[in-house]
Amino acid sequence: MAEQVTLADVAHWAGVSLATASRALHGAGGRTVRPDLRARVLAAAAELDYSPNANAQAIVRGSTSTVGLVVQDLGDPTGAAVAAGVMAAASERDLIVTVAATGFDPALQIRHVEALRRQRARAIILAGARFADPETTDRLADELRGYGVGGGGLAVIGRPGLPAPTVVTDDVGGSRRLALALHGLGYRRFAVLTGPEDLLTAEDRVSGFLDGLAAVGTTVPDEDVLSAAVTRDGGYAAMTELLDREEIGNGTGTGTGSDGKLLVFAVSDTMAVGAMAAARDRNIRIGPDLALAGFGDTPALRDVRPGLSTVRLPLVDLGRWAVDLALPGHERPGSSADPEAPPLMSTPADVVLRESTPPVPG
Amino acid sequence: MAEQVTLADVAHWAGVSLATASRALHGAGGRTVRPDLRARVLAAAAELDYSPNANAQAIVRGSTSTVGLVVQDLGDPTGAAVAAGVMAAASERDLIVTVAATGFDPALQIRHVEALRRQRARAIILAGARFADPETTDRLADELRGYGVGGGGLAVIGRPGLPAPTVVTDDVGGSRRLALALHGLGYRRFAVLTGPEDLLTAEDRVSGFLDGLAAVGTTVPDEDVLSAAVTRDGGYAAMTELLDREEIGNGTGTGTGSDGKLLVFAVSDTMAVGAMAAARDRNIRIGPDLALAGFGDTPALRDVRPGLSTVRLPLVDLGRWAVDLALPGHERPGSSADPEAPPLMSTPADVVLRESTPPVPG
């Protein structure tokens, strides 16, 4: 087994002391090392193909240069967009990003935060996926708190309520506005495709949507709120189930059913795309026969046709802002603010209407 | 600034020695610590909210539990799919994944490998993005070699040629077969949307495609091979440029132009989707008016309509296999094999024909 080259080797090879080698290499605080020695050290390092041990540096410096991102699913375009934002912002600060996917498992979420904490990550960004279960939430909050007192930067994207600075997404308001806009278009009959019922973000979007409808005197029967995994396949499955029992006009261009054209609201664009595929597989045209809306305006999904009406979340910026929040300027975090009343940053959530929800004639 | 709790604190609080505390906590090699002491240590750790310093562990163990993935762009569904595979495989081995995006910058690629090497990552997976520039390639090879002798696991996804085990994608063969299949469908007029000319993977796909066509006596004029960024927007731009000067039937359903319907081959599905959007914006129907094919069969893009003809790469599995290759069983890597003749693993690349390339009538 090949041995690693250490700083001592370099120093020895260059004929200087360990300290000098160290100074020459990462030359902190002005060039306080004689040029010729410095050159010798550099040459030695190059010759020996020296690679400084970041772990050793971390242990003595007390901090690393990695920021950890915990996301639900990188395969999902939504998660990927947030990750892209985080990575861009991190890269500007010369930080490395560690990504972990929880796959909707709350326990995994906690484990990943633990791991990041152990690595002494400079910051942790927790994206989405809050669960209703109070026990795991408490565990998570504890872990976050522990990490915070350790001096790590922290930010959460999504729903407020965790002891950390949060980039708040207006899930409730956005869905509510969507409902109103859709009602304004003439829709009166609705169904909802949501996630598992303990997924708070999905829950918020559903309640916002139903609230908005209620405000204009419309309700959605309970059995028309279907839950499934918040994935493309979940959307497909839920839509299939819905289609199995609803009456949808196919080919008339007007829509039928008991009371006008049905509008299906999927709580995420990803689910909506799955739903779209399910409809297509039954020769039901999205737009003319059945209307569909999603949530997120995921960039990678903007090319879907017909264009998907949705609520625009600045996904990439969410990632950027989260690292801004987690790693503020050069101040020491955690010293000034009350950790129990962390800063919140609100973000827009505007309705975007496209062809998947054409105005209802008449 | 809050102090971190160390193992010494825990040991002290529990009234035991450092060594005992260590043993009790990560209890390696059978329970060799008295239950009551063990309990006291655990209690102390919990009470103090102790979080072991992974860096310190790494430095003494000589190895970490992170695998680094270097990919072009996580925002691109292709990169995301590979990442998903890597993360799944890593998770099975209890490893954490660090993801870095190079954004098509060869220098960044090297910097990321350097960083991973410094962190003493357990393995490095380099996905795609090989450049023609010999200097950066050499630098990269050096870095990889240095990392390899340090005992790190290593795997490359894509084109062989780097001093590392490689999961080889059959870009040349796949494109070639695609060309033949398309010719078999009746197409005789082609254009190609490729990446920057120093991007080897793109280059391979183009040459495979042209080769295939040449084998059946068809050629593509140089000016009909357009290059742009290998992104959705790059595809859009290149297609727009192409459309500005080609004659495409629009609405006749038969296609026109000088010699039958044009088929556009984009070297990646992502580009193809952009190209599709460009065509749509000009009311040119993909399928009836103009045919389009991509490469990769990116899972997230399978719902695109009309279905995109492409060459299927097992993207997610590519990621999985790469970690298998980088972290073989329990053998010591690097001791047996010749590093200059690293193992190669071939993968399928089958043609998938969908609606975007209907058979040409007549």
Next chain:
DNA sequence: CTGTTAGCGCCTTCAG
């Protein structure tokens, strides 16, 4: 079984 003692690779006072 438990405690003491070396390091691991590096940075950083502290004297020269």
Next chain:
DNA sequence: CTGAAGGCGCTAACAG
């Protein structure tokens, strides 16, 4: 400006 020495947090031989 340079070198020697101490310590970061932890594990792994060693003794007891």
